[in-house]
Amino acid sequence: MSNNRVQIFDTTLRDGEQVPGCKLNTQQKLIIAERLDILGVDIIEAGFPISSPGDFASVEQISRMVKNAGVCALTRAHQKDIEVAAQSLKYAVRPRIHTGIGTSDSHIIHKFKSNREAIMERAIKAVAYAKTFVEDIEFYAEDAGRTDNEYLARVCEAVIKAGATVLNIPDTTGYCLPEEYGAKIKYLKENVKGIDTVILSTHCHNDLGLATANAIAGITNGARQIECTINGIGERAGNTALEEVVMIMKQHPYLNLDTGINTKMLYSTSQLVQDLMGMRVQANKAVIGENAFAHSSGIHQDGVIKNRETYEIMDPADVGVNESSIVLTARSGRAALAYRAEIVGFDLTKVELDDIYPQFLKFADNKKEVDDDDVVHLMELNHIQKKATA
């Protein structure tokens, strides 16, 4: 695989599904997994099999169904977790066990009431044990974002020796700044023996709104896998949004990084996840939000009607949205009114437009958004004839 190819590890069904109130059943998870496979993700993290019989069943059935992507199951650094994960992955074409442990002093002292050396031993043991079941082992150093780099490098080196194939460096609490997270990845690239034999992975949370920026800082410093979710869903403020990192790489060719994602399926996949989870994203959500390609101010509308690229840095068709929308409001200008009138069948002369525009503004002041029916009504009131249709 080319060194410019970034693997997309989708964790919508594991970390994403940890959103309160958005639990999916096995049938719904299978529908999403099937879509992710067609979308072109490299790895689907299907669940945490020891956590419940339902999660076990989901991982097992997804493993049977998915034919292209690898299927991954999460574990803690516990033997029983690893055994159950291995069993749930039995039918996967490309199984991966994702095991790990907290490495920050906060986790070591408060969560495990342990010390750095003992935690390192547990990490090594977990990876070595997982390796007895499958070849592909991803190790996560939970709270790596707040872990001392020198200790983190020693843990990484030790788990590579034990058989890890992918090293996940999670900013579990979403605390890092992009410079800091990028520097952490760079430090590991430069200070861990054997690092070039494994893939470094970013796993960023969005507590300070930096999950996407941190993931990008990670890959520009040498990581080659991004862990992300559709719509950026996940615990608390969520995870890195898949659609954002994929479109950043596509729209910035000088980064010279690519993915295997069919971007034209991003919008429909986002809608599918919203429908099944019963959770809508905000209208201004980057890339797939309802307003991501909507223009409502007169200056912007005039520009977009003349040339889309004046106010759009990506083509809506590239993410599966039919077209940019020109939304009529009291901030819209004559160009937008003429444009929408033409769409509903009225070719306005300059004189007609000048006549109607003040009426339109009055109307729009009383209504948040002027829709197509309103435009037709306005034309009829002014006795404008519809264009003859061919």
Ligand code: KIV
């Ligand atoms: O955020 C995190 O640290 C995680 C790990 C369990 C991979 O989700």
Ligand code: ZN
């Ligand atoms: Zn996480």
